[in-house]
Amino acid sequence: MHVKIFTTGGTIDKVYFDAKSDYVVGEPQIIEILRQANVTVHYEVETLFRKDSLDLTDADRAVIVERVRHEPARHVLITHGTDTMIETARALRSVPGKTIVLVGSLSPARFKHTDAEFNIGFAMATVQAMPEGVYIAMNGRIFDPERVRKNRAMNRFEPA
Amino acid sequence: MHVKIFTTGGTIDKVYFDAKSDYVVGEPQIIEILRQANVTVHYEVETLFRKDSLDLTDADRAVIVERVRHEPARHVLITHGTDTMIETARALRSVPGKTIVLVGSLSPARFKHTDAEFNIGFAMATVQAMPEGVYIAMNGRIFDPERVRKNRAMNRFEPA
Amino acid sequence: MHVKIFTTGGTIDKVYFDAKSDYVVGEPQIIEILRQANVTVHYEVETLFRKDSLDLTDADRAVIVERVRHEPARHVLITHGTDTMIETARALRSVPGKTIVLVGSLSPARFKHTDAEFNIGFAMATVQAMPEGVYIAMNGRIFDPERVRKNRAMNRFEPA
């Protein structure tokens, strides 16, 4: 089993700079999370973007799809901002022969209280256990991208 | 989808009491971990034991097997100390018609740096995604209880 | 010994809202920090503002000075954003007969890695131990507001 991980940014990687009193998308947090959990399955991490998912353009999305299509690994995990995660997941349905899982977090990984570690763990099992297809792994559930929506008021993913 | 969770103790639930200058098994930490991750899949938590797994007796193990056997839910997750997790997993093979996942952590959930949140996330996906059978979910891998060992020197689970 | 604590906002109280993908000033974090540290000295917390210190106006600063002047307690601690902390400290020199300590943090208290708990501990001792006067308690040092500057490039307070 080999898992290829692409990072694209999003809340999970948000850091805070006092100098600017602002947040920016920083280093991929999944690297430290996998290290801290002593994960021994074979994996490789590659950064594609460091963007809020609202800032991902159609051209960016096309890059993600092409990189996944030409990736030799059959198991692909993508960390992604939650606002357009469903849109990217739907674009990835054109890629055959792979199990593709999108995951993010609703609170930055650097916070004391965050869903980041749980979500990454959840996605790492989903990408190993599920058959070919594209999935969204959020709120402890495995969603079909055709039957999910982000409820912004409740700040969670729900069946749709 | 409904997940039944049994807790039996182990390192994941260890707390520290200064009065005794000692660690003891405390409240099940999975409750707080699932709450913090905003998990919306339906689940129920029940405590069976609060023991180091080295202290679990054959009688205790028989209780675990019987409780799982008579549990109506098809998806069962068990938090368990790592030292005898494999032994309990093998005893559970006699239970038909269920997906049963055992998980623990190598560092207490109350630590700043711990594998607990990742592992619980990993196990929650495993119990939803895998077919009937008994599995050990540790170190980011889904193990068959017949083909795994705990490497005590390296403090991790490995294929055997 | 009784310590009066005024909170005015700043990085220490920053929270993150995914819905807005932005940080805002939230509940005063000093309350939870003092509770977690089992602080038994008598204290009282009152919120004056929830602002980035760059957004504090001259009128706001006059409110702070008047509230401290009319506060019966002799020991006053103020949590404050770091960008204009020195300016507020200098304005408070007109208040006689009190030990007044300003403190903040360079990383939000809700982060896993933050200077918030250390700084609040440092300030709580400073306000109890120092003679009458106004002090800035940052980076493990007790500064005279006349002889300190914030080095923005290094993101720390230094003698000036």
Added chain:
Amino acid sequence: MHVKIFTTGGTIDKVYFDAKSDYVVGEPQIIEILRQANVTVHYEVETLFRKDSLDLTDADRAVIVERVRHEPARHVLITHGTDTMIETARALRSVPGKTIVLVGSLSPARFKHTDAEFNIGFAMATVQAMPEGVYIAMNGRIFDPERVRKNRAMNRFEPA
């Protein structure tokens, strides 16, 4: 200002080893705490013991007293287990011309929720701000070693 820090062990430095399902006194946590808080006052850390304070012998205590007596720095901070902290503080009254502060924590520094960072911050200000003498810095208060007791039932230091 130069602060000399001696570490002697205690709960603050407790780590957990799953291999033994036991805790031991580990590396001095004050080093990482001071680094994370970006402390810029000049300090030096030296480890004398790594013991539960109940295991410190009269000979160990004599070593602490002699090391402090011959230490050139006027400001000395000692991290120490809480069970015999008062006894060590009283032994140190024979050392003239120094401000000596003893501090520890009731929960290990490696825990998510701990009094360690606050207490170290509190002690670092106490050792800089107080006149010559020996002090215990716990629970947000500066205690005279002659007028303090550890209330084991409440797990806190109180006036006595």
